[in-house]
Amino acid sequence: METFKRKIKYYECDRMGVTHHSNYIRIMEETRIDALDQMGYGFEKMEAEGIVSPVVSVSVDYKRTTTFQDLIEVELKVLEMSALKLKFGYTMKRDGKVVCTASSTHCFIGADGRPIIIENTHPQLYAALKELM
Amino acid sequence: METFKRKIKYYECDRMGVTHHSNYIRIMEETRIDALDQMGYGFEKMEAEGIVSPVVSVSVDYKRTTTFQDLIEVELKVLEMSALKLKFGYTMKRDGKVVCTASSTHCFIGADGRPIIIENTHPQLYAALKELM
Amino acid sequence: METFKRKIKYYECDRMGVTHHSNYIRIMEETRIDALDQMGYGFEKMEAEGIVSPVVSVSVDYKRTTTFQDLIEVELKVLEMSALKLKFGYTMKRDGKVVCTASSTHCFIGADGRPIIIENTHPQLYAALKELM
Amino acid sequence: METFKRKIKYYECDRMGVTHHSNYIRIMEETRIDALDQMGYGFEKMEAEGIVSPVVSVSVDYKRTTTFQDLIEVELKVLEMSALKLKFGYTMKRDGKVVCTASSTHCFIGADGRPIIIENTHPQLYAALKELM
Numbered sequence: 001m002e003t004f005k006r007k008i009k010y011y012e013c014d015r016m017g018v019t020h021h022s023n024y025i026r027i028m029e030e031t032r033i034d035a036l037d038q039m040g041y042g043f044e045k046m047e048a049e050g051i052v053s054p055v056v057s058v059s060v061d062y063k064r065t066t067t068f069q070d071l072i073e074v075e076l077k078v079l080e081m082s083a084l085k086l087k088f089g090y091t092m093k094r095d096g097k098v099v100c101t102a103s104s105t106h107c108f109i110g111a112d113g114r115p116i117i118i119e120n121t122h123p124q125l126y127a128a129l130k131e132l133m
Numbered sequence: 134m135e136t137f138k139r140k141i142k143y144y145e146c147d148r149m150g151v152t153h154h155s156n157y158i159r160i161m162e163e164t165r166i167d168a169l170d171q172m173g174y175g176f177e178k179m180e181a182e183g184i185v186s187p188v189v190s191v192s193v194d195y196k197r198t199t200t201f202q203d204l205i206e207v208e209l210k211v212l213e214m215s216a217l218k219l220k221f222g223y224t225m226k227r228d229g230k231v232v233c234t235a236s237s238t239h240c241f242i243g244a245d246g247r248p249i250i251i252e253n254t255h256p257q258l259y260a261a262l263k264e265l266m
Numbered sequence: 267m268e269t270f271k272r273k274i275k276y277y278e279c280d281r282m283g284v285t286h287h288s289n290y291i292r293i294m295e296e297t298r299i300d301a302l303d304q305m306g307y308g309f310e311k312m313e314a315e316g317i318v319s320p321v322v323s324v325s326v327d328y329k330r331t332t333t334f335q336d337l338i339e340v341e342l343k344v345l346e347m348s349a350l351k352l353k354f355g356y357t358m359k360r361d362g363k364v365v366c367t368a369s370s371t372h373c374f375i376g377a378d379g380r381p382i383i384i385e386n387t388h389p390q391l392y393a394a395l396k397e398l399m
Numbered sequence: 400m401e402t403f404k405r406k407i408k409y410y411e412c413d414r415m416g417v418t419h420h421s422n423y424i425r426i427m428e429e430t431r432i433d434a435l436d437q438m439g440y441g442f443e444k445m446e447a448e449g450i451v452s453p454v455v456s457v458s459v460d461y462k463r464t465t466t467f468q469d470l471i472e473v474e475l476k477v478l479e480m481s482a483l484k485l486k487f488g489y490t491m492k493r494d495g496k497v498v499c500t501a502s503s504t505h506c507f508i509g510a511d512g513r514p515i516i517i518e519n520t521h522p523q524l525y526a527a528l529k530e531l532m
Contacts, residue, residue: 010432010442011153011425015146015201021321022144022295025288026410033409043409044468055287059325068148069443143299143309144292154454155428158421159277166276176276177335188420192458202310277421279414281467286410334414 001038001132004031004074008066018065024100025058028090031074032104039128050111051122053086060102070094078132079103083117086129134171134265137164137207141199151198157233158191161223164207165237172261183244184255186219193235203227211265212236216250219262267304267398270297270340274332284331290366291324294356297340298370305394316377317388319352326368336360344398345369349383352395400437400531403430403473407465417464423499424457427489430473431503438527449510450521452485459501469493477531478502482516485528 006027014020033043046053066072073093080087090102110116119126139160147153166176179186199205206226213220223235243249252259272293280286299309312319332338339359346353356368376382385392405426413419432442445452465471472492479486489501509515518525 009425010428011147011155013148014144015148015150016318017148020144021324022288022291025291026408029288029409042468052282054331055328057325057327058287059323061323062321065320069441142292143295149451154457155421155424158424159275162276162421175335185415187464188461190458190460191420192456194456195454198453202308277413277419280410281412281414281416283414288410 001035001076004034004076006030006072008068008070008072010068013068016065018067019070021060021062024060024062024092024102027072027074027092028058028060028088028102028104031076031090032088035076035132039125041125041128049122051116051118052109053106054109056085056105056107058102058104060100062100064094064097064099066094066099072099076132078129080105081126081129081133083119084108084115134168134209137167137209139163139205141201141203141205143201146201149198151200152203154193154195157193157195157225157235160205160207160225161191161193161221161235161237164209164223165221168209168265172258174258174261182255184249184251185242186239187242189218189238189240191235191237193233195233197227197230197232199227199232205232209265211262213238214259214262214266216252217241217248267301267342270300270342272296272338274334274336274338276334279334282331284333285336287326287328290326290328290358290368293338293340293358294324294326294354294368294370297342297356298354301342301398305391307391307394315388317382317384318375319372320375322351322371322373324368324370326366328366330360330363330365332360332365338365342398344395346371347392347395347399349385350374350381400434400475403433403475405429405471407467407469407471409467412467415464417466418469420459420461423459423461423491423501426471426473426491427457427459427487427501427503430475430489431487434475434531438524440524440527448521450515450517451508452505453508455484455504455506457501457503459499461499463493463496463498465493465498471498475531477528479504480525480528480532482518483507483514 008019012019012023036042075091077089079089084107086106088104091098092100108116108118141152145152145156169175208224210222212222217240219239221237224231225233241249241251274285278285278289302308341357343355345355350373352372354370357364358366374382374384407418411418411422435441474490476488478488483506486502486504490497491499507515507517
């Protein structure tokens with residue numbers, strides 16, 4: 001799994017000249033999507049199969065500010081994985097220094113709108129996620 | 134028709150301390166939606182009937198900067214209205230001074246994905262829009 | 267203290283037709299700013315005095331989805347207040363039903379870039395925040 | 400000058416499943432910034448010298464919708480360049496097909512807050528921009 005990298009955009013910075021704190025939530029989403037892509041399990045494939053993976057909770061600890069043009073590198077880990085819940089951990093760095101740590105928890109919902117146990121329904125995806133633990 | 138009013142949010146301001154120029158495009162959308170609501174022709178009603186009204190073009194002239202907490206008042210006019218096209222004009226003011234003028238052009242697409250002539254299909258909406266000319 | 271209310275905007279909804287989860291972080295900020303305004307301690311006043319109150323951490327639990335035009339009401343509480351730390355709690359409701367609960371932690375930095383103890387430097391603000399506990 | 404490329408993010412798509420029209424304005428900004436970077440005249444350098452280049456107007460014609468994961472390629476041209484005004488033209492494509500055309504007009508303001516004639520003050524930048532005509 002390659003580390004996700006992206007630069008802070010001009011319009012992501014606020015009046016204080018730093019990345020607005022809400023944007024880290026979006027970088028977390030980009031990181032998850034990138035990881036699924038790398039697993040060969042892109043979002044489109046999930047959508048095509050009618051699976052959605054809503055965000056149940058997020059939590060972010062801001063350690064250092066970042067700003068326009070800063071290159072953010074995000075290390076993604078799976079912190080927990082149970083039948084019904086998936087928890088990602090994120091460590092964002094700039095020049096090797098941690099700028100924030102975060103986590104997000106997700107469930108999986110099938111085409112019929114009911115929770116699915118991806119270990120059963122999508123063993124390949126389950127195995128790929130397991131490797132991120 | 135009451136003038137649409139809204140304050141600039143903290144997260145809408147950029148590193149220069151002013152409202153990022155992309156946000157005026159969003160205020161234009163809010164203004165249109167508010168006008169349709171006032172006409173008793175809310176977006177939900179349009180969506181329920183399967184009509185969509187995509188943005189075909191936008192144009193904005195920035196006259197003065199605005200910033201956090203500024204109260205923006207938007208005057209909306211219909212500049213043009215033909216069988217297939219609707220063009221809105223916007224004048225945004227703060228404390229009575231023009232901060233930007235803008236326009237957006239739209240078409241109407243029916244439930245079958247084809248253009249509709251709202252004068253025929255939705256005469257009430259057509260009449261309400263006519264009054265904004 | 268009046269409850270903060272605001273409608274979900276069209277551009278805040280995502281492909282799933284629901285409010286994108288990152289936007290709740292922005293609604294939290296709007297709620298804090300509104301509360302400070304109601305306390306007669308607007309953001310501008312704080313900025314004028316050189317105080318900034320960075321977000322140290324945020325945490326959100328999503329309970330129900332919301333969508334375009336939904337009216338969100340946010341109850342704000344101060345959960346913790348110490349010499350150096352302020353923690354807000356948020357309960358967001360739509361039609362009386364909880365859609366999300368959240369918290370954010372802040373510190374206070376003075377004009378010289380160093381932490382300040384607002385109980386000493388800004389006793390009025392401190393007292394007003396105390397009342398939200 | 401290399402063409403600017405970037406993928407549409409999940410959170411940039413709206414309820415209709417397509418890229419919200421306001422985001423193209425942001426892609427235009429990213430394109431300009433990327434071009435200045437390639438010219439060795441990054442935004443930071445301009446900021447360091449106290450030059451700002453406000454957006455005076457924008458105009459966008461939407462031709463085709465795009466969506467999540469689409470790769471957008473943007474061709475940037477300088478359409479006009481006078482003592483006080485710079486106008487960029489943008490052609491955005493996906494899979495070789497034009498999705499939108501746009502333009503933005505800018506002026507240059509020096510450290511003293513007054514318009515500057517970059518042909519005189521920054522001949523290198525002027526020459527680099529000339530090459531984009």
